[in-house]
Each structure stands twice: as structure tokens, then as C-alpha cells.
Amino acid sequence: MAEVPFWESKTLDEMSDAEWESLCDGCARCCLQKLEDSDTGEIYFTSIACRLLDCGSCRCTNYKNRQTEVPDCTMVRPITAEKLAWLPGSCAYKRLATGLPLPAWHPLITGDPDSVHDAAVSVKLWAIPEEGIKQIDYEEYVIDLESAEDEEPLFPHE
């Protein structure tokens, strides 16, 4: 009988640190700058990347010290309602927390860490470094990640 994978047999709280980390698909969507509508609380993603993100590799350049370097960088664990509000719909943590399965392109399903890039879910190659962009101009870079969910291609700011 096939073994049930941990992401189907355990809750997020029950997972080991290694299992938790392996759920992160490496999309870096959570590393995009976000804007919040002060009236509605709605979160808008932009195509602007956190200054620590290497947009070419889609990796944080100082993951170990990220919270010291970037105080806004939020630890996803433990998951809370507030974090669920700003995580993208494709995020494995959000999907599992809301009862959805991992998507077909997830590296844990494909066995290939690049499948998140091949499926055009990651921000690799289109995210824009934040250097030189004034915060007052961030609104010009708003993108619609939710309508570009899962396998659909992204149409970021140009």
C-alpha cells in the first residue's frame, strides 16, 4: 500500500521543521512588496521584490538573518489568519491551511525544485528589484496574482 505523504496525513502544526520547510515551493511571491488599502484592509501585490531577493535565482540572499535585515519579513510559521490574508493563493501553507491540495507543479509532487519556475508560478526573471523605486510609486507596479493563480501565466507590470 502506498504511503500517505506527510502533507496529507499531518496538520501544519504537526509537521517537523524539515517537513514545514520542504513545503515552501520557492516561488518568492511572499517576497514581493505589498500595499494595503487602509479602508478595506485588502492586500495588493506589486512586482517589486524585497531588496534581499535575488531576482535571478529567486532566493533570499540572507535567509538566516532575514528578520534582522528586513523587519517586515514575516515568519510564516505559525500560520495565523493575518498571515493567510497576505500569502498568495498558490502558497502551499495557505492551500493546506484552507483545505486545498498541493498543486500539480509543486516540487514535492514533481520531485523537481525547478517545477515552480517552469510552471511560471515563481517571480523568477520578472520581479523588479526595489532599489531606485520610490514607495510613493509602488501603486504603479500592482499586479493581479490571484487571477494568475496556479498554472496560468503572469502578466506583471512592464
Ligand code: SF4
Ligand atoms: S509564497 Fe509560500 S510557498 Fe511561496 S516562497 Fe512564500 S512561503 Fe514559500
Ligand code: SF4
Ligand atoms: S528578507 Fe528574504 S525571505 Fe524575507 S521578504 Fe526579503 S527576500 Fe523574502
